[in-house]
Amino acid sequence: MAYGSALQCLSDPTRREVFERLRSGPKSVGELARGLPVSRPAVSQHLKALKEAGLVNDEPDGARRIYHIDPHGLGELRRWLDQFWDAALEAFKHELEKPADPKVRKTP
Amino acid sequence: MAYGSALQCLSDPTRREVFERLRSGPKSVGELARGLPVSRPAVSQHLKALKEAGLVNDEPDGARRIYHIDPHGLGELRRWLDQFWDAALEAFKHELEKPADPKVRKTP
């Protein structure tokens, strides 16, 4: 159940913002922290959580570390979500097949 | 940004469990609470949060209320997730195009 930690990660607005900034491509910690309303150590902690959830990965680049989105955790999340999507569509189909509200009259 | 509240909802394990139980079809509050390690009022509170996030809906049925999954919030969440999915695939494609690690030697 790795999607659990992924969901918990993405539930925080700041962490989600960090993750969304990586959508436009790999970035260093400093780049990610620049312009955010929180300190740089906070961003480091968020990145650690995102990495443990399998949502991002990093590679050293000199004195810096470049973070990028990891398709692994993302895919697991998507598969989990699709289970509900399929179930919801199925239910909606049955909803349409309902014979126009027959309803049991109780006091005629 | 309704996906924000949806993500926050699904980040809690108990609330996720309630949501997952609805995957097999609409259920009453009592049915949902039965067997869970938390009290029934707790389940009511979770359902309220899920409803506000657009993930479930309910309809009265006598003295009971029947809850079911709402495709609305689910779809919004899926679309948001797919943005990253596309970006991640794009990045992975570029990764494959990298010319086999040329690397700048510093002290030959």
Next chain:
DNA sequence: CAAATAGGTAAGTAATCACTTACCGTAAGT
């Protein structure tokens, strides 16, 4: 070598939150 840059970690704190019990209104059965 020294200074500066980049970033991870530790410890403490204030706010959020998931849970409990208690209570209330409503619907159905006797």
Next chain:
DNA sequence: ACTTACGGTAAGTGATTACTTACCTATTTG
């Protein structure tokens, strides 16, 4: 009308957690 089943809400509480500052290790640059 009384009783039982169903479920939403209020208030209080303990645990999580997202943030801060302080500190430390590497790497680059003068």
